[in-house]
Amino acid sequence: MPSEILSGIDGLVSQILLGFLFVVAFIGLRAFLFWRRIIRRRQEIERHKDAGTIGPTGMLQGATLPWHYDKLAQLGTGGQAPMTLDQRVLKPSIGVRLIVLGLCAAMVYFVNQMSAGEMNGFQVAEPGAYGTVMIVICLLAAVNGVFYIFTFETRYDRDMLVVTRMMFHRREYRWKNLWRIADDGAYELQLFFEPGGKAKVLKHSVGIEEFKDFALAQIRRNRMANA
Secondary structure, eight states: OOOHHHHHHHHHHHHHHHHHHHHHHHHHHHHHHHHHHHHHHHHHHHHHHHTTTOOSSSSSOOOOOOOOHHHHHHOOSSSOOOOTTTTTEEOOOOHHHHHHHHHHHHHHHHHHHHHHTTETTTTTTOHHHHHHHHHHHHHHHHHHHHHHHHOOOEOSSSSSSEEETTTTTTEEEEEGGGEEEOSSSSEEEEEETTTTTTEEESSSTTHHHHHHHHHHHHHHHHHHHHO
């Protein structure tokens, strides 16, 4: 009898040990694949830096937009950006505006249904204090999204880049200080200036291809000037 108990304990310990080793191996494999992806991303970033082309923004690149949203956001991005005096003016494409307006309309509809105590024809509980706070946050987010996307603009000429957000937040950058351009994968191009910091430009803007060609030309010019 004792030998059967010891045998059962040994079997249980073996199963626990096997399970533990499996978990460790699985975690180790995931860590290895993650580290390899980081190394490859770093190599890709360095390759684009050396070539003066547009690469990822950083090691942990953001996810790209779903293809249907990306296709819609690209509507109206072709052609040249309009001119104001001697500056090109980039503004969000009609596709981006439609997406933002659609999401905000859906959010307002949801809030209205919750406030009325009804959801798709079914009665729901009153929102209460917590629900009211969430409703207010949703409405503020909707207003902020519309205001942000309809007031965002990027201006540039041969000497300077000017990015304006929310009408009041305005920053200027000198092209002669540009050394790198990166794509965050979803929404923005990031331009790195030294000195000057980082400028963010909406990818889905009218005239964005011409803008990218112009900015890449500035990088080449700066490298030749500093060679």
